[in-house]
Amino acid sequence: MDCVDFSKAENFPVLKNDLILRASRGEKIERAPVWIMRQAGRYLPEFQELRKNHSFFEICRAPELACALTLQPIDRYGELLDASIIFSDILVIPQAMGLEVLMVPGKGPVFPNPLETPDCFTRLTEHVDVEEKLGYVYKAITLTRHKLGGRVPLFGFIGAPWTLMAYMIEGGGSKTLFKAKSWLWKYPAESKALLQRITDIAIEFLVGQVKAGAQMLQVFESWGGELSPQDFKEYSLPYIRQISEKVKERLASEGLEVVPMTIFAKGSWYALSDLSKSNYEVVSLDWTIDPAYARKMTNDTVALQGNMDPTALYGGKDAIREIATKMVKAFGKDSRHIANLGHGILPTVDPEDLKVYLETVQKVSAEIRK
Numbered sequence: 162m163d164c165v166d167f168s169k170a171e172n173f174p175v176l177k178n179d180l181i182l183r184a185s186r187g188e189k190i191e192r193a194p195v196w197i198m199r200q201a202g203r204y205l206p207e208f209q210e211l212r213k214n215h216s217f218f219e220i221c222r223a224p225e226l227a228c229a230l231t232l233q234p235i236d237r238y239g240e241l242l243d244a245s246i247i248f249s250d251i252l253v254i255p256q257a258m259g260l261e262v263l264m265v266p267g268k269g270p271v272f273p274n275p276l277e278t279p280d281c282f283t284r285l286t287e288h289v290d291v292e293e294k295l296g297y298v299y300k301a302i303t304l305t306r307h308k309l310g311g312r313v314p315l316f317g318f319i320g321a322p323w324t325l326m327a328y329m330i331e332g333g334g335s336k337t338l339f340k341a342k343s344w345l346w347k348y349p350a351e352s353k354a355l356l357q358r359i360t361d362i363a364i365e366f367l368v369g370q371v372k373a374g375a376q377m378l379q380v381f382e383s384w385g386g387e388l389s390p391q392d393f394k395e396y397s398l399p400y401i402r403q404i405s406e407k408v409k410e411r412l413a414s415e416g417l418e419v420v421p422m423t424i425f426a427k428g429s430w431y432a433l434s435d436l437s438k439s440n441y442e443v444v445s446l447d448w449t450i451d452p453a454y455a456r457k458m459t460n461d462t463v464a465l466q467g468n469m470d471p472t473a474l475y476g477g478k479d480a481i482r483e484i485a486t487k488m489v490k491a492f493g494k495d496s497r498h499i500a501n502l503g504h505g506i507l508p509t510v511d512p513e514d515l516k517v518y519l520e521t522v523q524k525v526s527a528e529i530r531k
């Protein structure tokens with residue numbers, strides 16, 4: 162009998178469903194692949210069950226638990242999902258840099274001691290050993306690749322530098338981001354120094370995730386839409402570009418597979434053209450963007466991901482079918498389309514309603530390609 166060591170990133174099971182990889186690369190697809198941001202999350206009773214006994218970051222740091230949660234939606238929905246995403250969080254990078262982050266139920270992430278002024282840089286670790294600090298994510302990825310049995314590809318991910326900087330200064334969620342944004346006006350040079358520090362770690366971390374077994378990568382710029390187009394060009398885009406360019410260079414030079422990358426800059430509709438020229442194969446859209454507009458602005462050079470309004474999953478099964486059908490048709494049959502929601506699934510959605518969405522997308526996107 163073969164003895165595969167599940168702790169090693171080798172002898173992974175053969176991939177049986179490569180639809181999302183083909184869509185990302187602009188190859189022919191028989192239907193749109195579909196997955197859901199936050200698919201391993203609180204809307205699933207099996208998630209709530211496991212979460213009862215463990216804190217959020219305890220799960221992130223325990224590869225067996227992170228793997229179990231990653232597999233929950235894949236086990237539940239079977240062939241209705243075309244990708245998995247490792248259970249973790251974008252805030253593990255600020256933690257690796259030396260900041261404490263708590264996940265408070267009902268409130269979300271909280272930094273007890275956020276950065277107040279650039280003087281606080283003394284509290285950040287000077288040289289972060291990414292392997293030592295975040296090796297638990299690598300272990301979770303490797304284990305999950307084995308346990309997936311090749312059913313679907315596995316995404317690794319990070320938060321983009323501006324979004325992480327904003328959390329590190331705001332200390333949690335915020336309506337206006339006035340603390341983080343005031344840094345851009347008061348301390349532009351120090352802001353860029355911080356963004357660069359995060360970028361360097363992000364590059365290292367993404368390369369490590371691929372080494373561990375990640376087959377696609379997504380970069381979440383969740384607070385992109387809080388920046389003006391001008392400020393986005395100055396404080397977000399250059400770092401997003403460095404990440405894709407350097408990750409791909411590093412992967413190629415280390416003889417690793419140069420995996421497809423997705424950028425999701427929520428709210429940054431004005432940046433679609435720039436994002437399509439940033440060395441990402443996939444540009445992810447929130448629900449406020451019309452697919453035809455996105456196709457035009459990206460000049461048909463990238464695959465588009467998205468973008469049903471997550472709250473449409475509260476509309477009842479008939480409405481879900483109708484809205485999902487319209488969305489799939491709006492992306493069109495010839496375009497490279499990866500179906501998803503326009504942001505993460507909300508915690509109180511009925512898992513059976515999500516099933517209707519997944520079924521509709523698969524059915525309609527196959528029909529229009531016949």
Ligand SMILES: Cc1c2[nH]c(c1CCC(=O)O)Cc1[nH]c(c(CCC(=O)O)c1C)Cc1[nH]c(c(CCC(=O)O)c1C)Cc1[nH]c(c(C)c1CCC(=O)O)C2
Pocket residue numbers: 197198199200201202203212217246247248249250251252264265266267268269270318334381383427505
């Ligand atoms: C901004 C952001 C965060 N984390 C993430 C983002 C970017 C995406 C986005 O814009 O939503 C990304 C993320 N967070 C999580 C994943 C895991 C994989 C997956 O998508 O299934 C991913 C990819 C798990 C999670 N991350 C979190 C949960 C819920 C935590 C819990 O169980 O209490 C999960 C499953 C918590 C989290 N983590 C974060 C917030 C703001 C919150 C609380 C908000 C909320 O309650 O939804 C930071």
